[in-house]
Amino acid sequence: MTADVPRPGLRERKKQMTRQGILDAAEHLFSEHGYEGVTVAQIADRANVSVKTLFKYFDSKEDLVFAGEADVQDALCDAVREREVGQSPLDAVRVFLKDLAAADEHANGIEAFHTAFGGVPQLRARLLLMYERFEQALAHVLAEESESGAGHPAPRLVAAQLISLFRLVTSEEARERVASASADERLNALNAWIDESAALLAEGLAGYGIRTSASAS
Template sequence: MDGDHARLSLRERKKLITRQALIDTAQAMFAERGFEGVTVAEIADAVNVAAKTVFVYFPTKEDLVFHGEDEVLRALVDRIRDRPAGTTPLDAVVDMLGQTMTDSPIGAVTELERLHRTVSGSAGLHARLRLMWERFELAVAAELADETGRPQHAPEPRIAAAQLVTIYRTMASPEVMTYVRAHPKAHRQRAFSDWLAVARHMTGNGIANYARRED
């Protein structure tokens, strides 16, 4: 148990354990029977809690699939906001994606493939995924607008945000994951990095110097 968990009360630790159990159980069930083939009541029963308890942790069934959305969004915006002098938002996003693959190349591929397998069989989840990316764009646009002193829906922050999220979205796509998976394990990090370099180059033709932070 890490230091943060050690400082939590017993009640808080139990809540974290229950939440993770619900996520793990739901993922296993969705993988076996598909998202539409599993009910919230079945997930609750497998974890030995009441169905209403599931909704305390996850307001909708879809939230069990997108449970990490808020954390990823915060990390993305924080990475842009806290980037060092001399760097751009494009630098920050590319570095973040590169670090993700460097830290856990196999785990990153496996987790994204799991997500896409779950989403692929559900029209509702496809719609939710599109909303997630739109939410990311709006949050990044707000951060860029605040930093540059422009209205949030001015052309520059909004277009830059769309481009930045497109890179993130593309690198998390089934096509990229298939490309990476086609390489031997020892070469998957390189394969991902090569694709990311192309994405950076092509996007950078338009926003490479946008919002470069002064030294």
């Protein structure tokens, strides 16, 4: 028998509601006007809080876009850590990505994130930092599991490949594949892209692009 988890107090619940209200306001405004077309003051006004209050919850406008980063990182690591017997880390990430895409089918899942924010110059560095953090966290999980010694390249190399699959789901090529499909088939198109990319990773790179004739001088 498990003990009941205590319900947060009124003060904490109000803080959670305020934080979520700010995030909801930002999401709506970003959707309507784009990231660059929205100011912090407009978000605060939409959420019925002051700019000072907004900055008590978020350090920057960028943080409003990446508010769920830690949750996604934890879920990704859990998917690999808790994978079924006989399942590889690659398969675990492939399934995780497809589940993430299906979670918001009408918005085309993770593809929608890149559509909204992937082309914003101010966010590119922050997006790369997020993927680097994902890679580090996943490498740690793999190193613990394999008991690799310090400095062994395998966990980090594998993590880098798995995160490359994660980031390239929102690449220009993936977005073109999704955009070329009908509205009803976009999720299937994204899933097919994930499966094909994972299959290529599984095959390895040794046989890819082998030159069969001398290049022209």
